[in-house]
Amino acid sequence: MAQIHPPCPDSLPLRRPVGQDGAGTDLAGAATVVRVTQPDLKRRRELERSRGRLVLASLGFGALFLAVGMKATWSTVVAPAEPVRLNAALRAMSPPVAQGVRRAPVTDRNGEILAISLPVTALVANPRVIHNPVEVAQRLHAVMPHLERDRLAERLSGDRGFVYITRSMTPREQQSVINLGIAGLDFEEAERRFYPQGRAAVHVLGNVDVDGNGISGVERTFDERLRSDPTTPLKLSIDVRVQLAMRDAVNQAIKDFNGIGGAGVVLDINTGEVISMVSLPDYDASNIGEAEPDQRFNRVTVGLYEPGSTFKLLTAAAALEYGTSNVNTSMFDASKPIRYGRFTITDYKGKNRWISFPEMLAYSSNLGAARMAEGFGPQRQREFLKNAGMLARQSVELPERATPIAPPANHWRDINMYTISFGHGISVTPLHVATGISAVANGGILRQPTLMALPPGAERPGTRVISEATSATMRRLMRLVVTDGSAKNAEVPGYFLGGKTGTAQKTGPNGGYLMNKRISAFVGAFPIQAPRYALYVMVDEPKPNAKSYGYATAGWVAAPAANTVISRIAPILGLVPEDPTNPAIVQATSIPLQPRAVARTAPGGSQAAAPAAARPMQPAAPRPATTPVDAGRVHPPVTPPGARSLPMPNLPAEPRAMPPQHPLRLTSIQREQSAGGTVAP
Template sequence: MNHIPPPEELRLPPSPHAPPAGRIRPAGMVSERVDSRALVRVSAPDLARRAQLETTRGRLLLAAAGFGLLFGAVGLKLSIATLIDPQQPKLRAAARVPDLTPSVGRAAITDRNGEVLAVSLQVTELYANPQEINDPVEAADKLLRVLPSLDRERLIARITQRTVGDSDRPVQFAYIARNLPPRTQQAINDLGIPGFHFRAAERRFYPQGREAAHVLGQVDVDGHGIAGVEKHFDERLRTDHAPLKLSIDVRVQVALRDAVEKAITDFNGIGGAGVLMDINTAEVLAMVSLPDYDASDPGGLQQRAAATEATPASPIRQVALHAPAPKAPRQDTDPHFNRATVGLYEPGSTFKLLTASMALDSGAANIWSTFDASRPIHYGRFTISDYKGKNRVLVLPEVLAYSSNLGAAHMALLLGPQKHREFMGRMGLLNRLQVEVPETARPMAPSANSWRDINTMTIAFGHGISVTPLHVVTAISAVANGGVLHQPTLLAQPDGLPREGTRVLSEKTSETMRKLMRLVVTDGSGKGADIPGYFVGGKTGTAEKNGPHGYIKDKRVAAFVGAFPMNAPRYAIYVMVDEPKPNAKSHGYATAGWVAAPAAGSVISRVAPILGMVPETEKIPQIQQTISIPLQPGRPPAAPRAPAASPAPAAPPRGNTPAGAPPASPLQQQVPVPPAGLQPPALRRTEAPAASLRLAAAPASIDGSGLAPE
């Protein structure tokens, strides 16, 4: 059977090692060997695929090299940080518990016991962007439904689109209202008016209201201090958030204010002042000036700044859109006027304590020295006389107890004008006090060149010089505390640490003056201030006020200054009523003995227990004996004779007792009385102007630097 070859399409493919068709393999060559010149067909897609593989392989190699370099760097860094140069572990601060106290920028002010006097709280303010308000009239009418106190015309003007000044920059910020409560804020939100926005701010609150308003002062709309302690410590309150502790005791402040207010009401005065001070440290525990104001609502002080435009990034000085503030009242009735540190008044007879201190400390007089008060002193067209005088020679204690102007004038002349003025300056009565409020006044007194005999005589009994109430109580504190003068302070001082001061009197003189001050209260015009068990000592003073044409007879200032207890003084007190009027209870009098002394007594009876003082009622006779002094002390047998204040015969003439005067006691009969024809020693005539007796003025106005210089 013949073999039939398969068709071409069924023929198996040749072996890869087979020679090409038509070529004969040479003899002796192994069939499995391939010719090096054999041809292989590669299609174009295979070539492209091979090129792509080569490219991918290159990229993978490059990526692998990059990752290797990266991991190598990380490994190197880890090796350095853990093996070569290991880092020390750092302590992390513990997580703080959130403080729920509102974040404010001004520190609180407290009294000496920690009672809050001033504090800042977060509030909400409303402002507008006029560029976002299309219809100002409609927006204003809607807003007035919630804030009816705003002025409609001014509100429309502020939210109307405009530019800043002459520039092309549009106004994008305008204050509308401040200090909005949450309910009002929600009501404004419910109106749905575009262009009105809210921002967080802070407001200063004074929880005690009127108490210590003049001490604390105020802040402006931007929270910067503009008066009182707020201004003096403005930087400290803004940078240090620790509370500022004052020397004020709010309990004493309330009691003093109530007593001064009652005295003003009872005697229909126009105002008054009061100060209570620690006699050893000069810390002011209470300072009152009436009329006063509510510190939380100071009567529109914040509205006096001019309204200005401002952007949110610039200082804001715009105020609420209320009606303009009313015209400021007269200074003597202005509630913002601080009578205690700025009001200048003639101190009247309270200065006789200083005159006696000067005479005793200099050695020019002793407690048994006599002074002629039998007749007025005539100086040119002026006459010095006593109010209900004794019309006889007085011993030094009588000069204070009976408040003799003539005796004080003769007493001051023992030293002369120059030494008198030096003593006034040493007592701090010619310069501004360094107390921590900017509102302080410099006393009005004659200059060194114009201080003559007539000035010495009148200033000796508190006329011809004007000082503030704080000046008076500071000087009297030095008289009673052992003779050391301290500048008054409104900052609480550390307990047990004495303050530096200046010695102005000897301790012996201070001890004698304490007895004389007690004598004035027990036997003189200050009886109304006496409180059993507290041994109050002091001096009354009634001075006529000065007008454009001299002293005004029916306008006066009634004051009392003193200290307690006189056996171991701890506190000094000053109470003053401006222009008191007589009433039925005072039997037609409006002098300090009827007006100021009882008010001071009521303060002492109320605050002494608060300050931890117990009345020594069981030891009154024993203590009184240690601080008493007779009205007419006799001369010790071997005592040197003090310079005579006026000539006197060896024995009083008979029949020289004024009509209606009580019979003289045996001790009084030992005091010589000059005959009717004998005049006081001649005064050194000076060229003092006629106005020398009219230096005291009503409280002067305040400018930025205080009062005008002398």
């Protein structure tokens, strides 16, 4: 008899005929019934349950993706200011303060910890009790290998009653020393200053000594405040994010051009808050003992350098404020060098022709700046620079501050006037330049820089150095230098940067100028139509490279670094780029290179020679009481004959010149300070 096997679970259902009252028929018309096996029913139930679970999971993931999409749309399109509110919440948070510490932490403006004191355990010894110092030193070295055995044995010898073995030890090291059971060793509760950000803002923070006393930076300036109120953090104006971006950009420029150092500053142009202060080379604040003198040197507040052509912005502002030059009509003779005694002033790649007021800045003409300074003379030049803060130490909250080097008042002569007009013969710090140009661009108010964070919307008092009309014109001129002048490489589309490059030779220790050793710098403000921040970038002794086509001037060195800085920090600071072609902004920040006709042409196609002095101009309107005045002579701008004044649309009214006095007489002088290649004997 054949053995009958059960059907396979995956086989088709069996069909067997039934009676006439069956539920179905087969193909031949016979009645049939479908019999489903138990495994098949079980499999169908499992499939139904899986289908339901898949539907639920799909609905859940769909809802999740919909929520993420809605949140992303809200944060980036509907309300993109949400991160600003988050930053405000972060600023309100206070860093933790360790129990028992005697020195308050230091934070940046957003609450990021820059310096903090933590409790530690120190290991001390009484050498009078230790009779075998060499053996004890060997056993301690086995526990703490970073200690030098010979030096440790020397410290454990002698007749002293107290010495420090180490100022800070870990709990594991402490337990290991306890296990040694050496008589004469003891533990002391202490604290140690830590700098979590490493090298960030190290020259601002400074350091403390082994006893926790401030010895430099804000640690020294606010030493009493940090000790008297250890539970309240000291909030600085520094933004560590901007600080890191500035450091990276300056450091890269130093590497690209093989410089020996550099500096960078970012100021809030309306309050004077220092958002970033970078000096390179730097060091890790936690390892001050390994820092070299050059690393500890703060180039921003202590380094004195000739500012070079960045000072031409101050010369132009002074000429406009005193009314001795007019941006629409004044022309300056840059067709030939200026000879003064044994000195000769020339232009670097000059135009060798008469140039307009805007061209003097755009093309960075030394001759044009010198001729412009003739208009107001040496006494009023010194008075203007004094009011702009260029002759005194900055009042920033750091003990490391340098006093500018400038000729004394009774020796500020015509040759000094010439060279200082284009940034030679005077030495100031980078912070001086950034602060002075902030006043030029912010409406004319000079505010001393500060490292203390101010509440949002707070206003700081200042001193007016130029009028709002002069400042508005200077902003247009600063923008022109970036769009059409020597600072084109600094342009960042959408942020409407305005500024000025400056290249100056370095002076040697015994006086005189050093060949092929220069300072390349850029100073500016952005966005120039409504300035929010001022920027200064400098590289010390850059060398030419192939990328710069053999140049090491500021336009090739500092301007690209400024571009990198602004590209990175502008979004951090909450600035949104504008349309570079926005007609309203372009018109509000533009000024033509040649606002008036060029000098008439002489027969034969050459330019006609211009007289040494211009025709007398109308008396000036009364100046504001805050405008610096001087009883010195006024030298009017030189205007080529036959030139015709063209209208300047949308420019603020310029002050008119005062009646001319006696023309300047160039006389021989005794040996004066040279101006590094631009003033040659």
